[in-house]
Amino acid sequence: MSIDAVTVFFSYSHKDEALRDELANHLEILKWNGDISAWHDRQILPGDEWDREIKGSLNSAQVILLLISSDFIASRYCRDIEITRAMERHESGEACVIPVILRKCMWSFAPFGKLQALPKNAVPVTDSAIWPTKDDAFTNIAEGIRKAANDIRQQLIAARQAKVDQYETTYQQAIQQGYPLGEGAQSKLNRLQVALGLSEADIAPIVTRLAAQYGEARQKLERYRHEVRLCLQEDGGEISPFSRSILNGFRVNFELTSEEAKAVEQEELAPYRARVEAVEQYSKVFADALAHENPPSEAMRQQMQRFQSTLGLSDDDVQAIEAPLLQAAASRKLEQEQADYANNLHRYEQEFIKAVETRYPLSQRVLELLQILQQQLGLSDADIAPIEEPIREAAEARHQQQLRTQEEAEQGRSNIEDDFIKSEEGINNPKPLPPEVSRKDLHDCDPTKILFLKNVRDPNGGWAYDINRIRDISGLVENRVFELFWLQTSKGAKTASKGELMLLNQHAKITHVVEILDDDVRENEAGYFRWVRVVWMPEAEKDWSQLPHQRDIIGFEPPTMGGGTAYSFANLSKFQETWNSLEAFQQHVFQVLTGAEPPMLDEVDESLSSERFGANYYAKLRDLLAAKDWQAADKETLDCLLQVMDRQQKGWLQREDITNFPCLDLRNIDHLWVKYSNGKFGFSVQQEVWQSCGSPTTSFINKEWDKFGVAVGWRTKGFLSIGGDWLLYSQLTFGLSAPKGHLPGVFLAEQGGLMMRGGRTSSRESLWAVGVGSRVSSLGSRLADCSR
DSSP: OTTTTTTEEEEEEGHHHHHHHHHHHHHHHHHHTTSHHHHHOOGOOSSSHHHHHHHHHHHHHEEEEEOOOHHHHHHHHHIIIIIHHHHHHHHSOOOEEEEESSSOOOTSSSSSGGSOBBBBBOOOOOOOTTTTSSSHHHHHHHHHHHHHHHHHHHHHHHHHHHHHHHHHHHHHHHHHOOSSHHHHHHHHHHHHHHTTTTOOOHHHHHHHHHHHHHHHHHHHHHHHHHHEEEEHHTTSOOOHHHHHHHHHHHHHHOOOOOOHHHHHHHHHHHHHHHHHHHHHHHHHHHHHHHSSSSSSOHHHHHHHHHHHHHOOHHHHHHHHHHHHHHHHHHHHEEEHHHHHHHHHHHHHHHHHHHHHHSSSSSSHHHHHHHHHHHHHHHHHHHHHHHHHHHHHHHHHHHHHHHHHHHHHHTTTTHHHHHHHHHHTSSSSSSOOOOOOOOOGGGGGGGGEEEEEEEEOOOOOOOTTTTTHHHHHHTTTTTTTHHHEETTTTOOOTTTOOOEEEEEEEEEEEEEEEEOOOOOEEEEEOOOOEEEEEEEEEEEEEETTSOOOOOOHSSSSSSOOOOOEEEEEGGGHOOOHHHHHHHHHHHHHHHHHHHSOOOTOOSSGGGOOOOOOTTTTTTHHHHHHHHTOOHHHHHHHHHHHHHHHTTOTTEEEEHHHHHHHHHHHHHHHHHHHHHHHHHTSSSSSHHHHHHHHTTHHHHHOOOOHHHHHHHHHTOOOOOOOGGGOBOOOOOGOSSSTTSSOOOOOOHHHHGGGGGGTTTTTOOOOHHHIIIHHHHHHHHHHHHHHHHHH
């Protein structure tokens, strides 16, 4: 009997035995071909328990033939036992029940009446009106049984194959966990074989094939592990973009899945990561200890040695950790001492300036008080001599000038500006009338218009442009409007525009804030004149010598060149050294002079904030972009990216860094680039170009990456716009003439250091493959995540 033969059970009345035998004869061809194996109760051997044999065959048969006649239906055993069990198995899908109508009877109301019967149209075998001979009927029945048997045999084959597949899957899982198989794993597989009903012949090909495959796969895994170790040794415990490209090549060559390669890498990275974690723990604990006890005591040293032993660090490891921390601690201590010293010097300088400005020459009592302050601050005579000398010289010069001025005034001598006015009056060119404007205060002004600083002086040593002086030069006292004067040799008379604000500085004091009233500049032999309106000045009755020092207003000391040059804060080096941004300076001056918060400006510009470093972190980047200094802005962008992810020492970002880059920082950097380039540059602009080129994500060069490179100007066009060379960072165009998305070029900049590593040489093509492309695609994904 064929292993695939379908078992057939005959359920019949013994009174129909002759008809059953004729049917069996017609089914012999199916048995001969191995399609079926038939059973009926006449096959029970003497001595066998007939009821048990019948039920056993009935429960195991795959096709159950009900040979229908009135005698069959009348049989209590057939009705109560065989028909009942047959219908149960049919409805559960365990067997196929086929009624075979032998003789005419009322059978359609029976439980099997709903089933498709044989022969055709359920015409009884004995109906000679339809069937010329019984052979015709039995042949039709045999054909129907053959079709049913074939359907069932196909189901059996599929079921057995499913069992074989299940065994193969389980065996593969077991062999992956350990090879050769252990006793426990083999025992479980044996039990599964029995449960699935599989023979040794069924499982032998599986065992042979998988054992061979696993042996080869294991060898490839070990070869990949060797390459991973080499890369980790070369890259200092990390996998650089260049090494990642190399390992991807080995993974593909060894036919490893990403999961298999990742598992090997994680195993090899584990000791490096454990060491890095140990170093970080020791570094943190030692730094905390130094913050409380510097230099370290012997007890602290002993505790750190025990901690070192626990972490498994060598003496060389510890020395490498402690040396920079000790040096940094010493530097901080020295810096603090220097800062304290500088603060003491500054405090003494402020008090000395205040004393000199209050009264000069200094009285004996003031000198005694200054000496007491010197002792309290721990300053020597050598420390204060450089402070006092220039202040004394300036004060003495002013004192002598005042004496000379008084003497000249008594002799009726005019000051320099009066001479200029007189000479101007002698010209047949009448002085223009002042603009008709009302009085205005600084409260009503826009702080962002504070853009210039001009030194002024009164030739008599007094205060230039006070109320009396404005009256003397034919200004409008009520509206505080006058003509501001520049000598012929001075600069900046034509720089400021209408509506912009200028600070006037004299005697180291900020005494005026004036608004430029028009864009006209009047010129004659005397110099240059511009109409201005005072929006802030001290009250007339106030002693201007008691005003705060200029450093308390603007934070630095401006140049003291003569001629009354007007300086733009944007181009003033001392301003750049003192302030991080012009906006912060403008808000500070406005608040100090008015005592009020600046209008229409928030304290913190969220577009300049960093999640890690807080407010105004990107102010420098904004200023560089606003000044159109694209190359410096590009470098600042890379520095910011590295600082945010603490990768300054490495000099490049991993794909994981980009994936985890703070959304606030990424959006703000992109916003600044898009804003100041009018939508031409920025990460989001590059993302749009990237998407238009098919959103390539592969780490190797293909047509999509070629298209992207040409579109943003990072690759020259070749024949038919395909090919060409990838540009180096130094070949980028830092200007608005560059293609859309050309900047930032930070990923090209960071790759410059990877052109030669570990004895391996990279072309420009491989340079792109080891990192630039993956970073562009990763950045596109991160921008999409941050925009959700």
